[in-house]
Amino acid sequence: MTAKALLLISVELGDETNVLKKLKSIQNVKEAHLTSGVYDIIAIVEAETQGKLKDTITYQIRALREVRTTLTMVVVGNENYHPIPPVDSGALIQGKGATDANNGNLSKPPEIHFPK
16 A cells, blocks of 8 residues: 655745646655645655655755745545444434445435434
8 A cells, every 4th residue: 555645835026826836846745735724735745664655755855945834644544445434413323323224335415314
């Protein structure tokens, strides 16, 4: 399994396009897009290991002269990974757990009945 992170990047005013081009030339940067708001660019970075991911972010992206700040979010799972079961919030789900309500199918929500 590859290591993956999403980076929000703030750059020096006027350097957005230049940094975007540099990011797209870095091997482990799979996607990079200009954004509006607090951050200027969002990038998706993937590497073979967590160590290579860290090195790419630290020594190739954060080291760019025009980069002011970054916010890194390391991906810990995907749509098949559910570390925390859904919260019931007082609703009764047909007497079953949320993952059991549709025979394990999470693509549609289970039928929920609220107490009166």
